[in-house]
Amino acid sequence: QDILRGLYDETLAGNGPAVLDLTDRGLELGLAPETMLFDALIPALEEVGARFERGDFFVPEMLIAGRAMAGAMEVLRPLLAQTGASSIGTFVMGTVKGDVHDIGKNLVNIMLEGAGFTVIDLGVQVPPERFVEAVREHRPDIVGFSAFLTTTMPMFKANINALVKAGLRDQVIVMVGGAPVTQEYADAVGADGYAADASSAVRRAKELLE
Numbered sequence: 368q369d370i371l372r373g374l375y376d377e378t379l380a381g382n383g384p385a386v387l388d389l390t391d392r393g394l395e396l397g398l399a400p401e402t403m404l405f406d407a408l409i410p411a412l413e414e415v416g417a418r419f420e421r422g423d424f425f426v427p428e429m430l431i432a433g434r435a436m437a438g439a440m441e442v443l444r445p446l447l448a449q450t451g452a453s454s455i456g457t458f459v460m461g462t463v464k465g466d467v468h469d470i471g472k473n474l475v476n477i478m479l480e481g482a483g484f485t486v487i488d489l490g491v492q493v494p495p496e497r498f499v500e501a502v503r504e505h506r507p508d509i510v511g512f513s514a515f516l517t518t519t520m521p522m523f524k525a526n527i528n529a530l531v532k533a534g535l536r537d538q539v540i541v542m543v544g545g546a547p548v549t550q551e552y553a554d555a556v557g558a559d560g561y562a563a564d565a566s567s568a569v570r571r572a573k574e575l576l577e
């Protein structure tokens with residue numbers, strides 16, 4: 368309990384080394400990686416977002432809190448994504464053009480890998496041409512677009528249009544997600560699937576492959 372409280376507080380404060388230390392200590396004490404993630408690290412970032420909206424936090428605070436969380440995720444990644452031998456499908460994933468948020472995308476990737484997907488991560492600020500290129504090269508079952516800003520969500524449509532233009536749209540399933548995205552928005556842009564968080568993203572991806 369002290370560990371979780373500490374993880375929450377230190378992530379909120381953006382104290383990277385303390386977050387890493389607490390993550391290690393939590394693991395030593397037998398805490399589940401999922402517990403640290405869902406009961407401390409993610410709630411801390413939600414609070415960061417709320418404070419930013421209220422004007423109590425500014426971009427630098429958001430940045431260092433994000434970095435502290437990302438450091439812990441690197442430690443937890445191998446534990447969350449213990450993959451089996453065979454792949455159940457290929458997933459090309461990226462954050463859309465103009466958007467640098469990647470913590471949520473990386474978490475979805477980790478969970479997908481954990482479920483047995485092969486994930487090709489294109490990173491952040493990925494332009495439509497790059498998605499098209501990757502679909503052509505890797506022939507994935509699913510291509511996933513993440514957007515975290517209301518101003519970058521329209522890139523979903525731009526990406527889908529680029530796939531149509533390249534003659535690839537009917538060869539790949541399109542999934543979208545990210546904090547401001549809704550099922551309605553996903554339907555409106557013509558995506559095949561949407562998920563609100565990492566675990567439902569895995570569930571939805573598996574359903575779409577059936």
Ligand code: B1M
Binds near residue numbers: 413470
């Ligand atoms: Co930014 N930011 N940020 N930020 N930031 C948000 C997203 C915001 C909601 C904060 C707020 O106002 N409450 C707000 C967006 C408002 C909006 O448009 N609706 C915001 C803003 C405004 C901005 C800037 C514009 C601020 C500025 O400069 N004035 C700027 C934009 C920069 C840019 O991209 N061009 C900016 C910058 C940053 C930092 C760089 C400082 C940093 C990013 C660090 C990083 O990612 N490497 C940052 C952070 C840390 C946040 C918050 C606080 C935390 C994001 C996060 O990691 N959450 C965030 C507030 C919040 O989300 N509460 C915020 C935890 C993560 C696990 O959840 O990202 O939702 P989430 O991911 C989920 C789901 O969305 C889903 O699964 C994930 C895991 O469960 N999901 C998918 C994601 N992708 C999916 C794909 C799928 C399916 C599901 O299928 C393909």
